[in-house]
Amino acid sequence: MAEKTHYPHRVDPQWVDFTMRASIAALTNAVLSVAGRDAQIKGFGTDTLNKENFSWVLLRMAVEFDRRPEQYTDFTITTWVSDYGRMMSTRNFTVQDSEGREFGRVVTQWCMIDLTSRRPIDLTTPTIAENYGKYLVECPSPTEAPKRLGAIEPQTKVTRNVVYSDIDFNRHVNTLRYLEMMLDRLPIESFVEDRPLRLDVNFQHECRYGQELEIGHEHREDCDLFEIVSNGTAAVRARLEWR
Amino acid sequence: MAEKTHYPHRVDPQWVDFTMRASIAALTNAVLSVAGRDAQIKGFGTDTLNKENFSWVLLRMAVEFDRRPEQYTDFTITTWVSDYGRMMSTRNFTVQDSEGREFGRVVTQWCMIDLTSRRPIDLTTPTIAENYGKYLVECPSPTEAPKRLGAIEPQTKVTRNVVYSDIDFNRHVNTLRYLEMMLDRLPIESFVEDRPLRLDVNFQHECRYGQELEIGHEHREDCDLFEIVSNGTAAVRARLEWR
Numbered sequence: 001m002a003e004k005t006h007y008p009h010r011v012d013p014q015w016v017d018f019t020m021r022a023s024i025a026a027l028t029n030a031v032l033s034v035a036g037r038d039a040q041i042k043g044f045g046t047d048t049l050n051k052e053n054f055s056w057v058l059l060r061m062a063v064e065f066d067r068r069p070e071q072y073t074d075f076t077i078t079t080w081v082s083d084y085g086r087m088m089s090t091r092n093f094t095v096q097d098s099e100g101r102e103f104g105r106v107v108t109q110w111c112m113i114d115l116t117s118r119r120p121i122d123l124t125t126p127t128i129a130e131n132y133g134k135y136l137v138e139c140p141s142p143t144e145a146p147k148r149l150g151a152i153e154p155q156t157k158v159t160r161n162v163v164y165s166d167i168d169f170n171r172h173v174n175t176l177r178y179l180e181m182m183l184d185r186l187p188i189e190s191f192v193e194d195r196p197l198r199l200d201v202n203f204q205h206e207c208r209y210g211q212e213l214e215i216g217h218e219h220r221e222d223c224d225l226f227e228i229v230s231n232g233t234a235a236v237r238a239r240l241e242w243r
Numbered sequence: 244m245a246e247k248t249h250y251p252h253r254v255d256p257q258w259v260d261f262t263m264r265a266s267i268a269a270l271t272n273a274v275l276s277v278a279g280r281d282a283q284i285k286g287f288g289t290d291t292l293n294k295e296n297f298s299w300v301l302l303r304m305a306v307e308f309d310r311r312p313e314q315y316t317d318f319t320i321t322t323w324v325s326d327y328g329r330m331m332s333t334r335n336f337t338v339q340d341s342e343g344r345e346f347g348r349v350v351t352q353w354c355m356i357d358l359t360s361r362r363p364i365d366l367t368t369p370t371i372a373e374n375y376g377k378y379l380v381e382c383p384s385p386t387e388a389p390k391r392l393g394a395i396e397p398q399t400k401v402t403r404n405v406v407y408s409d410i411d412f413n414r415h416v417n418t419l420r421y422l423e424m425m426l427d428r429l430p431i432e433s434f435v436e437d438r439p440l441r442l443d444v445n446f447q448h449e450c451r452y453g454q455e456l457e458i459g460h461e462h463r464e465d466c467d468l469f470e471i472v473s474n475g476t477a478a479v480r481a482r483l484e485w486r
Contacts, residue, residue, distance in 0.1 A: 013279050014272060017407065018414045018452075025408060029257060036256050040315075047315075071412075072283075072290075160403075163427035164260065164434065165268065169314075171261045184406035188452060191407065209261075209431060 002135045004080040005041075007034050011073045017191055021068040024199065025179040028063050031093050031106050032175055034077045042135050053115045058175065059088065060146035061108040063199040065095070074098045080137035084123045087111055089132075092141045105142040147200040149237040152225040154216030156185065162211050172206040173213075178236050182226035185217040186240075196243040205235040245378045247323040248284075250277045254316045260434055264311040267442065268422040271306050274336050274349050275418055277320045285378050296358045301418065302331065303389035304351040306442040308338070317341045323380035327366045330354055332375075335384045348385040390443040392480040395468040397459025399428065405454050415449040416456075421479050425469035428460040429483075439486040448478040 015026035022030075039045040039056070049055050069075055076096045083090050088109050095104030112121040112128070123129065160181070168174040179201075207213055211230045218225040228236040258269035265273075282288040282299070292298050312318055319339045326333050331352050338347030355364040355371070366372065403424070411417040422444070450456055454473045461468040471479040 012276060014276060014417070014419060016412060018410055018412055020412050023408065033255060033257060163423075164429070164431050165266065165423035165427050167261055169259060169261055169263050174257070176257060180406075180408035184408050186407070188407050 001138050002080070004078050004137055004139065005038055007037065007077045007079070009075050009077055011069050011071050011075070013071055016071045018188075019068075019191060019194070020071050021194060022070075022073075023183075023191075024063070024065065024068070024197065025176055025183060027065060027068065027095075027104070028061075028106075028179055028199070029176040031063070031077055031095070031104075032058070032108075034079050034093065035091055035108065038079050044132055044135075049112065050115070054112055054121055055115055055170075056110050057113050058203055059109045059111055060148070060200070060202050061106065062143060062146040063201075064105045064143055064197070066103045066196045067194050069097065069103070075103075080139060081132075081135055082137060082139060082141055084132065084136070086122045086124050087120055089123055090141060090145075092139075094142050102142075107141045107143060107145055109146060143198075146202070147239060149200060149202045149225075149239055151234065152216060152218040152227045152237070154218050154227065157214055157216045158185070159212055159214050162207055162209050162213060164209070167209050170206070171209045173208075175203075178203075178228060179238075181213070181215050181228060182217070182236075182238050183240075185215060185226065186224060190242075198241045198243060199238060201236065201238045203236055205230065205233055207235050244381050245323070247321050247380055247382065248281055250280065250320045250322070252318050252320055254312050254314050254318070256314055259314045261431075262311075262434060262437070263314050264437060265313075265316075266426075266434075267306070267308065267311070267440065268419055268426060270308060270311065270338075270347070271304075271349075271422055271442070272419040274306070274320055274338070274347075275301070275351075277322050277336065278334055278351065281322050287375055287378075292355065293358070297355055297364055298358055298413075299353050300356050301446055302352045302354055303391070303443070303445050304349065305386060305389040306444075307348045307386055307440070309346045309439045310437050312340065312346070318346075323382060324375075324378055325380060325382060325384055327375065327379070329365045329367050330363055332366055333384060333388075335382075337385050345385075350384045350386060350388055352389060386441075389445070390482060392443060392445045392468075392482055394477065395459060395461040395470045395480070397461050397470065400457055400459045401428070402455055402457050405450055405452050405456060407452070410452050413449070414452045416451075418446075421446075421471060422481075424456070424458050424471060425460070425479075425481050426483075428458060428469065429467060433485075441484045441486060442481060444479065444481045446479055448473065448476055450478050 336349035
C-alpha cells in the first residue's frame with residue numbers, strides 16, 4: 001500500500017478573479033494538473049500511456065471548496081487513488097492551507113481508453129493492475145462520489161464556437177474552459193461573497209475544434225444547473241450548489 | 244546598479260496547445276507573471292503600490308519567440324528594468340532553455356497611474372525614483388522596442404461580450420485573454436509548424452465586464468494585424484510577424 005502524495009501550490013495572480021481570490025475554475029484546474037503530474041511521476045501518466053496508444057479520460061468529478069484562497073496564498077494539494085475496478089479508477093484530493101486546515105475536497109472518476117478504438121481498457125488486466133495497484137492508498141474518498149446528472153430545462157442559452165485557445169493536445173475542449181463557459185453564465189454578483197460550494201460535473205462527450213456549442217443554464221432555488229450541447233448531444237453537465 | 248533576476252519555469256500541461264508546445268499566449272502570460280512577481284519581491288509590486296492608490300499599467304509590448312517549448316520542458320525567464328523616464332518604465336526579458344540557449348526576448352513599457360484620477364504618475368518623483376532607481380540594470384533591451392500600431396482594415400470581424408472569466412481584479416479584461424481573442428482569429432494551421440515570430444501589442448483602453456468587443460483581423464502578406472474595439476474605440480492593437 002502506498003501513501004498520499006502532497007503538492008505545494010501558490011495562488012498565482014492569473015488565477016484570481018475580481019475578488020482577488022482564486023476562481024473555482026482555476027482551483028479545479030490546479031487540482032486536475034496535480035492528477036496529471038502525480039500520474040506522470042508514478043509512471044502511469046498520459047505520456048507513458050500514449051506510447052501504448054492509451055489515455056486517461058475524466059468521466060465525472062465532485063469539487064467542494066469551503067473558501068477560495070487569496071492571491072499569493074500558499075496551499076497544498078494532497079492526492080491518492082483509493083480504488084479501481086474494470087472500468088473506472090477513483091482519484092481523490094484534499095486541499096489544505098499553510099496551517100494544515102482542509103478547505104477543499106475533490107473526487108474524480110477516470111477511465112483508460114484505447115486511442116484508436118476510443119473504447120475503455122479493463123484496468124484489472126494484469127499488466128496494468130501490476131503497475132497501478134501498488135499506488136492504491138487505503139483511505140476512502142473525502143466526500144461523496146460525483147452525482148450522475150440528468151438533462152436540464154435551460155432558462156437561458158448562449159452559443160459559441162470552439163476556438164484554438166479552447167483545445168488541448170487532443171483538439172478537444174479542455175476542462176478549464178468547460179468550467180469557465182458554465183460559470184460565466186452566472187450573474188457576476190454570485191462571486192462577490194466567498195461561499196462554500198459543491199460542484200458536480202459529468203463529461204459525456206468530447207467537443208472538438210470548430211464545433212458550435214450551446215451552453216444552457218437553469219437556476220433552481222437550491223442550485224444552478226448547466227448543460228453544454230454539441231451536435232444535439234449533451235457533452236457536459238454540471239450542478240453547482242452554494243452551501 | 245542591480246543585476247538581472249532569473250526565474251525558473253516549466254511548461255505546465257495547461258499551457259500547451261494541440262501541438263504539445265506552449266502557446267504564444269501562455270508563454271507571454273508567464274513572462275508577464277514574472278514582471279508582477281519581480282516587482283513584488285523588490286517592493287514596487289501592485290500590492291505595495293495599491294496602498295498608495297497607484298498601480299502599474301502595461302502600455303506596449305514586443306514579444307519574440309524563436310520556438311515554443313514542449314510540455315514539461317524547463318526554461319528560465321530573466322528580467323531587468325533598463326530605464327525609466329517621467330512617463331514610462333522599460334522592463335526587459337530573455338527566455339533561455341535548460342542549456343542556457345536564448346529562445347525568447349520581450350520588451351515591455353509600463354506607466355504608473357493614480358487609481359482615482361487614472362492619470363500617470365511622474366516616475367522621476369524623488370520618493371518613487373529612490374526606491375525604483377536602485378533596481379536599474381545597465382543593459383539595453385534585448386530587441387527593438389514595441390512598435391506603435393495604427394488602425395487596421397479588418398477583413399473579418401467577430402463580436403463577443405466580456406464575461407466573468409475574462410476579467411482581472413480591476414474588472415478589466417486580462418492580457419492573456421486579449422492575446423487569445425486575437426490569436427483565435429487565425430487559421431488553426433498557423434500553429435502546426437513551430438515558426439519564429441514577433442508580436443507587437445499596444446494597449447490603448449481598458450475593456451470592462453459586460454462590454455461588447457469587436458475583434459478585427461487583417462491578413463497581409465508579411466504579417467497579421469488585429470484590433471479589438473469597444474464602444475467604437477480601439478482598445479488593443481497587435482501585429483504578428485512570422486519570421
